[in-house]
Amino acid sequence: MNFSDHDINMQALKARAYNLRWATLPADVIPLTAADPDFKSAPEIADAIQAYAAERVFTYQPAEGLPAFRKTIAETINKRRNIQTSQELVIPVDSAAQGMFITSKYCLEPGDEAIIFDPVDFLFKKSIEIAGGIPIYFPINVKEGTYDIEYLRSLINERTKMLCICNPHNPIGKVFTKTELELLGQIAIENDLWIMSDEIWSDIIFPGNVYTSIASISKEIAERTITIYGFSKTFGLAGLRVGFMLAPNAVVYEGLMETSLMRTTAYGVSGLSQTAAQAAYEKSWYWVDGFVNHLTQMRDYTIDRLNKMKNVSCHLPQGCYLAFPDISATGKTSIEIADYLMTEAKVAVVPGAEKWFGPGAEGHIRICFSTSKNILDEALNRMERAFERL
Numbered sequence: 001m002n003f004s005d006h007d008i009n010m011q012a013l014k015a016r017a018y019n020l021r022w023a024t025l026p027a028d029v030i031p032l033t034a035a036d037p038d039f040k041s042a043p044e045i046a047d048a049i050q051a052y053a054a055e056r057v058f059t060y061q062p063a064e065g066l067p068a069f070r071k072t073i074a075e076t077i078n079k080r081r082n083i084q085t086s087q088e089l090v091i092p093v094d095s096a097a098q099g100m101f102i103t104s105k106y107c108l109e110p111g112d113e114a115i116i117f118d119p120v121d122f123l124f125k126k127s128i129e130i131a132g133g134i135p136i137y138f139p140i141n142v143k144e145g146t147y148d149i150e151y152l153r154s155l156i157n158e159r160t161k162m163l164c165i166c167n168p169h170n171p172i173g174k175v176f177t178k179t180e181l182e183l184l185g186q187i188a189i190e191n192d193l194w195i196m197s198d199e200i201w202s203d204i205i206f207p208g209n210v211y212t213s214i215a216s217i218s219k220e221i222a223e224r225t226i227t228i229y230g231f232s233k234t235f236g237l238a239g240l241r242v243g244f245m246l247a248p249n250a251v252v253y254e255g256l257m258e259t260s261l262m263r264t265t266a267y268g269v270s271g272l273s274q275t276a277a278q279a280a281y282e283k284s285w286y287w288v289d290g291f292v293n294h295l296t297q298m299r300d301y302t303i304d305r306l307n308k309m310k311n312v313s314c315h316l317p318q319g320c321y322l323a324f325p326d327i328s329a330t331g332k333t334s335i336e337i338a339d340y341l342m343t344e345a346k347v348a349v350v351p352g353a354e355k356w357f358g359p360g361a362e363g364h365i366r367i368c369f370s371t372s373k374n375i376l377d378e379a380l381n382r383m384e385r386a387f388e389r390l
């Protein structure tokens with residue numbers, strides 16, 4: 001696979017790609033919106049689904065998840081992330097989003113505070129609020145990825161119960177260094193905070209950056225960390241709704257399982273999705289390597305093109321297939337720019353609006369570049385002309 005137009009099934013995307021993408025937009029619009037690849041998934045995943053379906057048995061599955069799935073997850077995470085976990089601590093969830101909701105519900109009582117970076121993906125705020133908690137914004141510099149650790153300390157009080165980390169960071173593409181994570185972990189220990197570590201982007205790391213899972217740093221940090229992963233970004237399986245949480249110990253495992261309501265059978269991941277995700281982890285890393293190689297080229301190309309556009313500037317993301325350019329020099333808001341690009345350029349982007357990323361996102365738009373060079377080229381050409389005319 002060389003991640004060209006040939007590897008995109010446009011007919012299926014136009015029928016099936018929702019969440020602000022191909023199926024929801026007029027035919028002449030190119031969506032660079034939701035972080036979801038345009039490419040067909042690895043063939044081994046489809047083979048596993050076909051083999052499962054061929055058995056024609058779709059009976060109830062264990063609430064804890066399929067043993068084979070949990071074993072593969074634990075082995076892969078031990079090896080690739082250096083987290084000392086075991087299959088008894090793996091909890092399959094029907095999306096990273098669901099993992100965030102369960103984690104927030106388990107860690108927070110109504111009125112508790114949880115610290116989230118600003119800007120960051122809206123799911124952090126949403127999951128905390130649904131649990132009855134109060135999200136507290138901690139600003140991060142979009143271009144530099146820097147933040148004021150003393151300010152973080154000043155935000156912590158007796159109501160603070162959780163520190164949320166998105167690593168790599170959506171939307172700014174920052175990959176946190178081990179030193180940074182050590183310090184954040186230390187602050188969590190000193191203040192007895194849970195750590196929610198959303199690692200859904202942890203396989204999309206560009207050359208020159210080293211990924212560290214915060215739970216791999218020390219036993220003390222791991223004991224208070226709930227790690228969350230999903231298969232949507234790395235493997236293009238968003239529609240299968242599958243991911244997992246890693247509990248640090250048996251007590252937290254039990255609490256998360258009870259909170260999840262999976263034992264009631266009202267929730268849980270389908271066996272089909274677990275089988276597909278297991279095949280992804282067992283057989284598709286070659287595909288991920290090719291994908292990241294393609295994404296590295298698309299990142300360099302996209303950032304270079306954005307920086308040549310009038311009134312646009314963009315830093316280089318270290319991970320995630322997202323660009324988050326600064327458009328404040330246009331004098332327009334991010335919503336105005338997104339609307340303008342939609343009508344004038346026929347390109348859909350996500351505005352850096354508070355609703356999506358928090359107040360610190362204003363002055364930016366988010367662009368997803370996990371598509372072919374041809375599609376990206378056309379979208380960037382249209383954007384360039386539109387910014388020129390503005």
Ligand SMILES: Cc1ncc(COP(=O)(O)O)c(C=O)c1O
Nearest residue numbers: 035095096097121170200230232
């Ligand atoms: C940081 C982050 N967490 C969670 C999710 C949700 O992933 P899932 O499809 O597994 O619910 C996303 C999707 O964009 C994301 O960017």
